[in-house]
Every structure is written in structure tokens, then in C-alpha cells.
Amino acid sequence: MAEVTIVGGGLAGCEAAWQLAQRGLSVTLIEMKPAQISPAHSTPLLAELVCSNSLRSDDATTPAGLLKAELRQLDSLIIACADATRVPAGDALAVDRHAFSRLVTTRIALLPQIRLVRCALDRIPEGPVILAGGPLVGAGLAREIRRLAGDRLYFYDAIAPIVDAATIDWSYAFRASRYGKRHASDARASDARWGKAPRASPEEGGREGPPGMEGDYVNCPLSEVEYRAFVDEVRRGRKVAPKTFEEPRYFEGCLPIEVMADRGDDVLAFGPMKPVGLDDPRPGAAHPYAVVQLRAENRYGTSYNMVGFQTRLAYPEQKRIFSLIPALRHAEFVRYGSIHRNSYLHSPSLLDEELRLRTQPRVRFAGQITGVEGYIESTAIGLLCARFVADRLAGKTPSPPPPTTAIGGLYHHLVRARQPGEPFSPMNVNFGLLPPLLERAKKRDRRTLHAERAKMALASWLQ
Numbered sequence: 001m002a003e004v005t006i007v008g009g010g011l012a013g014c015e016a017a018w019q020l021a022q023r024g025l026s027v028t029l030i031e032m033k034p035a036q037i038s039p040a041h042s043t044p045l046l047a048e049l050v051c052s053n054s055l056r057s058d059d060a061t062t063p064a065g066l067l068k069a070e071l072r073q074l075d076s077l078i079i080a081c082a083d084a085t086r087v088p089a090g091d092a093l094a095v096d097r098h099a100f101s102r103l104v105t106t107r108i109a110l111l112p113q114i115r116l117v118r119c120a121l122d123r124i125p126e127g128p129v130i131l132a133g134g135p136l137v138g139a140g141l142a143r144e145i146r147r148l149a150g151d152r153l154y155f156y157d158a159i160a161p162i163v164d165a166a167t168i169d170w171s172y173a174f175r176a177s178r179y180g181k182r183h184a185s186d187a188r189a190s191d192a193r194w195g196k197a198p199r200a201s202p203e204e205g206g207r208e209g210p211p212g213m214e215g216d217y218v219n220c221p222l223s224e225v226e227y228r229a230f231v232d233e234v235r236r237g238r239k240v241a242p243k244t245f246e247e248p249r250y251f252e253g254c255l256p257i258e259v260m261a262d263r264g265d266d267v268l269a270f271g272p273m274k275p276v277g278l279d280d281p282r283p284g285a286a287h288p289y290a291v292v293q294l295r296a297e298n299r300y301g302t303s304y305n306m307v308g309f310q311t312r313l314a315y316p317e318q319k320r321i322f323s324l325i326p327a328l329r330h331a332e333f334v335r336y337g338s339i340h341r342n343s344y345l346h347s348p349s350l351l352d353e354e355l356r357l358r359t360q361p362r363v364r365f366a367g368q369i370t371g372v373e374g375y376i377e378s379t380a381i382g383l384l385c386a387r388f389v390a391d392r393l394a395g396k397t398p399s400p401p402p403p404t405t406a407i408g409g410l411y412h413h414l415v416r417a418r419q420p421g422e423p424f425s426p427m428n429v430n431f432g433l434l435p436p437l438l439e440r441a442k443k444r445d446r447r448t449l450h451a452e453r454a455k456m457a458l459a460s461w462l463q
């Protein structure tokens with residue numbers, strides 16, 4: 001039997017170990033607890049849920065519900081244990097956290113193919129290895145990973161919110177690049193020149209905004225009165241307090257918007273909201289006092305991130321305060337902004353399509369450290385990584401999951417080609433990661449259509 005070593009007995013590591021064992025492979029699973037314990041963990045059990053006991057919605061027409069439905073079909077250990085220990089929580093799959101982790105620990109311990117070793121590893125072991133040390137990976141191993149990944153291993157998330165493009169009010173927005181640079185018409189040619197994945201053409205379902213406006217950014221202008229009211233609310237808004245183990249030491253180039261707002265009335269207007277080089281082309285429009293810029297988050301242009309808008313504002317406050325920006329008054333958020341401690345890689349430039357380190361292909365990564373976020377997302381990447389390893393060891397070429405599935409959307413977010421310096425931020429599962437539907441439909445129906453399309457794609461992939 002070929003032997004694979006997995007470092008980290010969290011959600012991704014346990015899922016990967018289980019998947020490999022089911023395929024007859026021998027696994028050494030290394031977990032540092034209880035000898036060494038991260039500031040968020042508190043028990044010696046495997047697959048510990050460090051915060052909420054909810055794995056989110058179980059309705060298959062929501063992104064989280066769809067991902068869980070797919071994981072069930074893929075014989076996930078984590079979801080099976082969650083189903084077996086669920087507690088009443090409406091549409092959500094919530095679990096008795098101790099019963100859940102105990103069950104995962106027992107099922108792993110009972111498998112003869114898995115050898116569980118309790119020690120903190122600070123060297124990368126020999127042979128095929130999956131590193132699944134999670135968002136708070138032990139310091140020794142983090143140093144080793146940093147030696148391989150350089151400054152492309154990050155220790156903090158500073159995430160800007162993402163807006164559903166269909167909910168932008170285009171009568172208050174205009175498309176343009178600063179000083180008119182790099183118009184959309186030549187952007188595709190430029191992408192090709194730099195070896196980037198090409199953005200989708202309208203025929204492939206890509207969205208380009210209203211005709212007559214071109215440019216890489218969607219700009220949301222504010223008058224001086226609107227800007228001042230916005231800054232006041234950002235200052236006043238409720239913020240999420242850092243955890244005791246999170247020292248909020250911010251980089252000057254990546255400050256939260258509330259820190260900038262506190263530093264002075266016009267700091268945001270000279271920072272991420274600066275309007276220079278952005279003329280509003282709409283007839284009769286005055287030059288904006290400030291501008292929120294939105295940049296496409298995917299090649300289809302179905303979701304946009306708010307550039308430079310990392311924030312610790314509480315989620316309901318983000319919804320309330322960002323709706324003061326006229327173009328975002330009805331906006332729906334695919335993801336809210338946040339700042340927290342989180343070790344993750346710039347996976348698109350470091351990992352190949354099998355989640356292998358390009359410079360050392362025997363080393364793979366799984367779980368949150370790859371740049372997904374959340375219990376089920378980390379589980380999904382653990383599962384995929386194990387399938388890739390098992391296929392390779394069986395002499396087969398792994399086939400990636402289709403991008404129209406929830407698991408495929410997450411996976412493609414990690415491996416879509418990007419240059420080393422290009423922005424990449426961790427992601428929860430959401431429909432913005434999937435190619436847009438080709439048919440027009442109401443929001444409620446869109447969710448059902450996404451779920452149906454994903455189900456068919458998963459079935460043909462599994463065949």
C-alpha cells in the first residue's frame with residue numbers, strides 16, 4: 001500500500017484521510033493536539049469546530065446547502081458525522097459539537113488504514129504529503145511553509161465585501177478606468193498577452209455593463225454631502241472586536257476603512273475613494289467628490305469587490321452603511337468584509353491544478369490554508385485533494401470538478417491562473433463563483449436553476 005502523510009487532523013485533514021483510506025491507501029495522520037494547541041482550539045478531539053456549531057443552510061438551493069448535498073454524494077465523512085449528530089436548527093445543519101468531533105475521532109481511529117500520530121510537526125515529512133494545518137497552523141510548520149512559499153503565505157485576512165453585479169444600480173454608476181487606461185475593449189487582448197485566464201465574452205455569459213461605457217472598474221460616485229454622511233456612519237457603525245489572540249497590527253497600505261475614517265474627514269477621499277482621473281460620463285453629471293471603485297471578482301463579471309474596503313464593521317452594519325452609496329442602495333452582498341488572523345497561500349500562483357506545490361509536487365495543500373473559508377469549504381478541499389492523490393497513485397490523471405458545481409466553483413477559485421502579485425482573497429462558497437446561468441430568471445428561480453445545473457454536472461463528472 002502506498003503511504004500518504006497528512007499534517008493536521010482538522011476538518012480537511014480528517015476528510016482527506018477518510019477518502020484515502022476508502023480507496024485502500026495507507027495514511028499517517030499527524031495532529032499536534034493536545035501537546036500543542038492553537039488559541040482557537042480547546043479539546044484533544046479531531047475535527048474540532050472552533051466557533052459556531054452550524055454548518056450553515058441545508059437547503060440545496062443555497063450555496064452552502066448545495067455544497068453539502070454534493071459532499072454527501074461524494075461520501076464525505078464530515079457531512080455523514082454532522083448528519084448523525086445534528087441538532088434542531090431550522091433549515092441549517094447544526095450539530096452537537098462534542099458528539100460530532102467525538103464521532104469523527106472514533107471513525108478515524110477505527111480505520112486500520114489510518115495511523116494517528118499526536119505531535120506538532122515542524123518539518124515537511126518525506127513522500128507524498130498533504131498539509132492541512134488550517135488557519136492557525138503551528139508556528140514551526142508555518143516557518144517551513146514560508147520557506148517554500150516566501151511572502152505568498154499570508155497570516156491575516158483583510159477582506160473587502162463583494163457585491164452581486166445584478167443588484168448594482170447602474171443609473172448611479174459608470175464604468176471607467178482611472179485616466180481612461182486599459183479599456184475593456186483591449187483588456188481581453190492584454191489578458192492573453194500576460195497568460196491570464198481570459199475574461200468571458202458576452203457569448204460565454206460574461207457581463208460587461210451598459211453599452212457605451214467601457215473600462216475595468218465600475219465606479220460609484222458620491223457628492224460631498226453623501227460622502228460626509230457616509231464617513232460619519234462608518235465612524236459610528238458597530239465593529240467586530242478582535243479575538244484575544246489577534247493583535248490588530250495593520251499594514252499602512254491595507255488599513256480598514258474605519259481606521260482611515262477615524263484619521264480624518266478626507267482620508268478616505270484621498271485613499272480608496274479618491275476620484276482623480278475618473279470623469280463621470282453620464283450627461284450633466286458633476287465631477288464626483290469621492291468614488292467607490294468595484295473590480296470584477298470573476299471572469300464573468302457577475303460579482304464585484306469593493307476595492308480597498310476591508311473592514312471590521314459588523315455584517316448588518318455593512319449592509320446598512322454601504323447602502324448609503326447611491327449605486328449600492330439595493331446591493332446584495334455575496335460576501336461581507338472582514339479582518340482576522342488566517343494563514344493562507346496565494347494558491348493560484350503557488351499550486352497547480354492538483355493542489356500540488358508547483359516547486360515540489362509531492363507536497364499538496366488542503367483546507368482553509370489553500371484560500372477557502374469555512375468548515376464545509378475546508379472539508380470540500382480536503383476531499384478533492386485526497387481524490388487527486390488517490391488518482392495519481394493509481395496512475396490516473398485526476399479530473400477536476402466541473403465549474404458549475406459548488407465544489408468546482410470553490411476549486412476553480414483556487415487554481416484560476418493569476419500572476420503572483422494579483423489580488424487573491426479567501427472565499428466562502430457562493431453562486432458568484434459559478435459561471436452565470438445563460439437563461440434570464442428571477443432571483444429565487446436562479447437559485448433553483450443553479451442547483452439543478454450543478455446536480456447534473458456532478459452526476460456526469462462522477463460517471
Ligand SMILES: Cc1cc2nc3c(=O)[nH]c(=O)nc-3n(C[C@H](O)[C@H](O)[C@H](O)COP(=O)(O)OP(=O)(O)OC[C@H]3O[C@@H](n4cnc5c(N)ncnc54)[C@H](O)[C@@H]3O)c2cc1C
Pocket residue numbers: 007008009010011012013030031032033037038040041047048050051052119120121122132133134135136137138139140141243341366367368369373374375376378379
Ligand atoms: C476564531 C475562528 C473562528 C471561526 N469561526 C468559524 C465559523 O463560525 N464557521 C465556519 O464555517 N468557520 C469558522 N472558522 C473557520 C474554520 O475554523 C475553518 O474553516 C476550518 O476549521 C478549517 O479546516 P482545516 O481542516 O483547514 O483547519 P482546522 O480545522 O483548523 O484543522 C487544522 C488542524 O491541524 C492541526 N495542526 C496545525 N499545525 C500543525 C502541526 N504543525 N502539526 C500537527 N498538527 C497541526 C491543528 O491542531 C488542527 O487540528 C473560524 C476560524 C477561526 C480561527
